[in-house]
Amino acid sequence: MTQQLTLEDLAGDAKRRNRERRVKVLFVAAGLVSIAVSILIILSLAGEAWSFISQVDLSSLWTVGWFPRRGLYDIPTLIIATTIIAGIGMLVAIPLGLGAAAYLAEYASPRARRWLKPTVEILAGIPSVVLGFWALTFISPEVVARIFSSAKPFTMMAAGLGVGVLITPLVATVSEDAMKAVPMSLREASYGLGADRAVTVRKVVFPAALSGIVASMILALSRAIGETMIVFMAAGAVGGALRTFNPLDPGQTMTAAIAALATGSDQVAGQGLTFQSLFFVGLLLFLITLALNSLSNRFVRKYREQY
């Protein structure tokens, strides 16, 4: 059976090749659109931010607080408040999230896992406005005010705790995926050497999943910094804020400052550079989250390569 093979036999179906080409064009177009949108965002932010920074009196960037309508653009106020609130959020989310992840990945019976995992994922989908409202009406009076009698009704503490609740499921699910991805053979090696579960989790699973766990934390931090609604509702200081390091004071984050400016009437009736300052803060925020996300991507890539 020595039949001659011709090129025609291998040429395939022209229709199929055409279809593949069209699908490819479609995908490339979709990719290009999202890239174009990102570039547009950066350009418009950068343009307005530049017009702000080139016109503003630089000394007004370092004052007693953030009161854009009075020409006081103290950027440190926003950065400090952002850091405090995100920090409190992380202090809540890291132990809770990692604990939940370790429980789900290593301890929960398959049956418990079957309903717990979706529950955590649903938690991750709660709209932040709901959590903001909850932070204001429950965390602030029932938790913060009870522990710290000096606390005001609007505090960075309440907002930070709310943000912590918001990002805990993110830490939990991403870390759990990283821990589940650790090969069973490593656990067997550990148990086979006479390790118990606690040691196996701490000394084998955790280190092997570390880059994924770190990535989950960076993602959560980025989410905490970018969170708007909770801080807008619960941290108070809608019009502006004094520079303060006290978490029991009201405070204004970068995101809340943007929201406050954008929802006000400054765009049409504002004085001078008030509205422009929004773009400057926005650009700052954009760069910070961009840096955090690419950092987290690096970690994720590293952990994909690991075993």
Place this chain on the structure above:
Amino acid sequence: MTEEPTTDEQLAPRPGAEQAELAAEIRAERKRVTGGTPDDAHDVIIELDNVDVYYGDFHAVDSVTIPVREKEITAFIGPSGCGKSTVLRSINRMNDLIESARVEGRIAYHGVDLYGSGVDPVEVRRHIGMVFQKPNPFPKSIYDNIAFGPKIAGFKGDMDDLVESSLQRAALWDEVKDKLDESAFALSGGQQQRLCIARAIATSPDVLLMDEPASALDPIATLRIEDLMYELKQEYTIIIVTHNMQQAARVSDRTAFFSVDVNEGKRTGRLVEFTETAKLFTDPAEQETEDYITGRFG
């Protein structure tokens, strides 16, 4: 299933010249290593007595009885799916990690029922170590791989010495002594498997369970592992699962041959024959054993 020492008469060539050659080879090899045929001088250290293993409703292994003697190498052979790994993993309670797995019957270690109440599986695994089919070093340095077990067991002595002696006993020291801080993943497959053996030895178990320890290795690395087993047998009791019958014939003192019964689509493993290796490969008591080994050797 006789337990009598093999006599030369039993090893005499019957079915064919090839088998006679093989028997001679096995005896010569054993002479080289132990200076004689296995005898009953070694005490039974692990006794599997009517062991059944289930995965949920699935009856994986039916009624296995095997006495394992100290400082001997016991091989488990048989077709795929007959439950060799299942039985092996029930000996150090590794099956506890599989939720659906359940063991019935008695597995005694130095007379103690390993599944009795009050027995801690973690403690069992410190006495009965395990080497797996695929080398599974931790993503840590070579040194930390070895030190892992002793550290968690609260080892107080000189760790450097222990690491060195464990690697030496696993015949790996010379190859890695200059790179103990490097990742274990940088080693070749055969080296990784010897590292896993060294790691198991470092916790000073009494018994080593090896589940096809050489199946992922090339022939030369395989021979090194086999040589290593001869050495280790001076101090340890070894149970090895292998698909490779030449390997079972070369290294083991006694061999258990498992088979699998299929009824109503369910496959249940069963022990066909357990006896001295030289006898099993030359003069098996069961026709089934003979069919299997001749099928493979022929």
